[in-house]
Amino acid sequence: MVVTFDTSGLQRVDEATWSHSATGDWINLKLNNTPLTEPAWLENIPAMRRNLAVEYSQMGCLIEAEPVVLGGVRGVCQVVKAPIPNAPSGQVFLANIFLAKADRHVMFGCVAEERGITGVRETTIMAKLGLLLDGWVLPHPYAPELKGALPYHRGDDPAWDAQFPDHPLSRVRAWVGWVLATAQVDPAFAALPDFVPGPPAPDTASGR
């Protein structure tokens, strides 16, 4: 595999998918033999972030897009939230790490969703901060004018993760921290030329 990581405690679902028995979180790893289609990448981080925020706003909200380095390979970690499909309430949180090379890219990530009573993190933080909707919802940090399917808000700040370690957003962020510290990248993949954004090609896999 291009990326290897410790899978103890995880249940293998298929060749590229694992699940966490206690939390039900999913771990995915996928190698795409096509280049990313993003018009901006690490050479222009503000543009990349803005593009991603706009794209994710259709289905939810990009919480953060941070440059990362894994096994010497530069990449981007994207943390996203979206409504749980076909459910009356609740959100699903995704943390995906993209390692992009000129002609291929690998995407691996963690998916965690709210279970049971939903919205507890948000309502608790709102109460702690004494905020109503006015102060709670913030302009998106990467695209302030953006109105997406889900709003960017004060509770998305990672500073709150320690207060809500069991919340799915905290879990996906914790997974990112762990995987960046422990995962390994195939040196052959690492040696490939880096991805440089070009004009978008039709019918190719998305960078998301």
Added chain:
Amino acid sequence: MAAGGVWRTGQVVDGRYEVLQVHESGGMGVVYRVRHLEWDADLAVKCPRAELFRTRAQRDRFIAEAEIWVSLGLHPNVCGCHYVRVLDGIPRVFAEYVTGGSLRDWIHDRRLYAGGRAEALTRVLDVAVQFAWGLAHAHDRGLVHQDVKPANVLMDVTAAGAVAKVTDFGLTRAVTAPPMAADAAPAEADLVVSVHGLTPAYASPEQSAGRRVDRRTDVYSFAVSVLEMFTGGISWMSGATAGAALAARRERPEPGVPEPPKDLAELLARCLSPHPAGRPASMGEVAAELTEIYRRVVGTPYPRSAPVAADLRADELNNRGVSLLDLGRPDEAGEAFAAALAADPQHLNATYNAGLLRWRRGECTDEDLLAALDATVAGGADPGQTRRLLAEVHRERGDRDQADALLGRASTVRSGRSDGALRVPWYVYQEHDETFFGMRMRRQPPSMHIRFTDDGGRAVTECDGVLRVWDVRDGRCLRQLTVPAGRFDVSGDGRYAVTAGPDAVHFWDLANERRLRVLDAPEGWDRSLWSASVRLSGDGRVAVSANYDGTVLVWDFPDGRLRPALDGHDGNAIAAVDHDGRLVLTAGREDGTVRLWEAATGRCVRVLDGRVRDGYQGVDALCLSADGRIAAVAAGGRIRVWHLHGGHTRTLRGHTRVVGSLAVSGGFLVSTAADDTVRLWTLDEGRCLRTFRGEAGPVRAAHLDADAGVLLSAWQAGLLRRWTVPPRRTAPPRLSRPREHAELSGLDATVAHLMHRARSATDPRTALGLLAEARAVPGYEREPRLLAAWRELGRSADRIGLRSAWSAGVFEGDTAAFAVDVDAAGRIAVSGGTGGTVRVWDVEAGTCLRVTAKQLSAVNTVEVSDDGSRAMSASRDGTIAVWSIETGERIGGLDRPLALGATAAALDRAGRLALVAGADAVIRLWNLDTGACERELTGHAGKVCALWLGPGLTASAGADRVVRLWDPRTGQCLRALRGHTDQVMSVCLSPGDRYALSAGAYTDRTIRLWDTATGECVRVFGDEPDSPRAADSVPKVASKRVRFTPDGRFAVSGGTDATVRIWDLATGRCLSTLDGHKGEVTAVVVGADAGFALSASMDGTVRRWELDWDLRVPG
């Protein structure tokens, strides 16, 4: 009272005035000599004749003139008007009683001329000078007498000779018709008595002609009067011809009467000029010439010093206020009472009278007035007098038992069989723990709704899906039905009910215990958005369902025919319906309107502004009177009442929390609220006539039968209270014993002398003793200049105790206040609270100077820079801002809110550092200039509740029950102070950081004093007897905020019982408990010289408390 308001000798009027003598006073009225039985002082009572007092114009004019006389103040040459009282429908002027008779008497009986010509001339000149001084004083205050004559000058015989006092200002003129025609000849007797507002023999030409007059008409009449002193009587028909009499007098001397000196004759001639412009411009000028004439004629300087009007003290200002009140001038009366309280903030009578006025105007509640009167005892008021006044207030609020108890009497009026409490088990509830979100917690008592039937004979409750009907007389449950849990209503006779279930409205026949109908949401309606609450008209014919989406549906009851929907609101709607079901009153949670509808047609007939209180758009409760003429809504604890036919509105202020129910009966409105009170309001005045408090816990409903005078209230804790509402009674105003000019000016001179000596004293101990002596002069205890001198001396003296403390101002904010601070000079205060704004206040005036832009969350902490130029604020969401006091603009702070908010914050007075605790219990020190976090202080194991940022030490207090002391330079925790048994809500350090004070919360009600060097707990304010109001008591509630006085000897705390307490740290004694706030006190701060403290409260106000300290000169 005798018929027509006429009094007889020997009669006791108004229970306090014994009539000693009746003097007829010409055609205008009667003068009585009365003795005030309580004061043991004689007064003159001037009463206009009833027949001259018939028209409204006559009455108004009399009142206006009496008001002016009352306002003249005290002058030795003016007969003092102490006050005016309307007795028997007639305003009566209570004035100084002068025993010597009038100048007219002295002329006629020749007392004026006793002792030979020289002595007589000296006396006449002396009287003339005093006479002129008295008129000059009146003119200086804008009053023209217009009936100047010897009969209106009273002669007071003193050891220093006869003192002349001008009297009857304006009164004769006030009760007369327009001046007579010029050609009408007066009867001879009328020459020297007032006719139509003037006395012909003394009237100036312009006055006789009915032309406009000014003060120079008095100059003319004065000269005629002086002339009479030299003629020994009048020999002229009209004042206009008196000039000729003067010339004749100079040619033909009167035996036994001194001749007018030449200079005087010339002066009189000028005064008697037919044209006002030819007369001296002022009586002051005339008086000055007269004294010079005296010097030349007598050969010695005029012996009397020019008098100075005495400064009125609180007693006199209070009496002026009472007079103005009786004269129908409430605004001016309020100003007079305010002036009295400025002269003595703890003046008992002024506190009582001003409080009565404010109470009756709906500006304060009955409890506010009672608390203010209670507080005067701490300020030195006579407890017996205070009890008597408290009793009067209790009688007016209808609590005769309390009144009798205060007076030590057995209850004069038995409460009657309807009064008392009845235990009624409204619901069955077993206390038990339950699990909520993984946490074990005690189950809260279930919610309960209750309605009374129209006659108050039945109560119907709904709790946990069971509808119960109760007999209110004995507390028996008559029947019960299982219904969908939620809101309900019953018909006036209690026979029918309507309930709101989760998705249907149900009609019930309670008498037969059966359901009549189930009404689902109409087709096409969102079932989840309808039927938030239901109402049923008193006649049981119309049911109303108010829905979550703002619509209101109306049905015929019981057949369920749907009428046109009422659609006009946004958000959750609530509704009320009149007795006949003709009108429906509705309000929405989000659109700020209240609407009145015709139930039959669905037509909106009125749209009212439902924004009762800023910041509270949603209406909490509403009601419509049975006849549909009065509507009332409540929001944010305020109630607004509309008289729908008259169109006028009133806002009722008093509740401090959400109002739960409203009902109108007779001329009253009754409300219940989450502040655990039932309040009875008068609709004509808009005042809270009486506040009822039960034993404990929330009150759910109240029912008032105004005709029967019965008020019922249902309390969730299983209690039904009945109160009798007695007939309305009005407490009488309270007058202070009047003092004459000599007494008052004597006291003033004594105090001025003592103050002068104190200022000149080189030894502070001597100065302190002299000031103490001056403060002991009756009425001067809190005289502002004396108090200022005392405080000035206090800067170099030790405070050794608290003389008294009193409320000195209420700064009205909009929403609950959480924080308050004051600048070093004590001039500028800032406050913050739930409204999200920072308010800048002028401490002295109590006015709001500035309101900053609204922050997104509550402002929890504020500081003012020492120079008063900047304010710093920390909001709960972690916003740290620096504001310009001058402009209110934001001029600094952190660019973005701190992610984890601010559970507590402390800001340095230079506006450069912010110490903030976030939700992670880490305390961070932020540099506001760079935006960088300079230090992290970790150690608390839970929420940090309070922070203190001192120059040497930093202190924190947390939910982990620990107080921590930190080195701000290293971030090292120097000490952990343990001893509190629950969360610690407040911490501060003494000047020099030697001691720390901390206040516990919830189950720990103590304040602890710590030695910061050793970490030892020096004192726990908690080992005294637990009596809530005794001086040595421990508060029964948690103290939320505590602060040292600047000298570190005392502390001020504010608690959840809405009081402010002053503590002696050396003994741990509570020196004073200050009532006034209506919500818990959330913050306190002490002014730099400890002259005052400010407290912020959940009631939305900041209060200023004056602190008056006992002093000792050190060494």
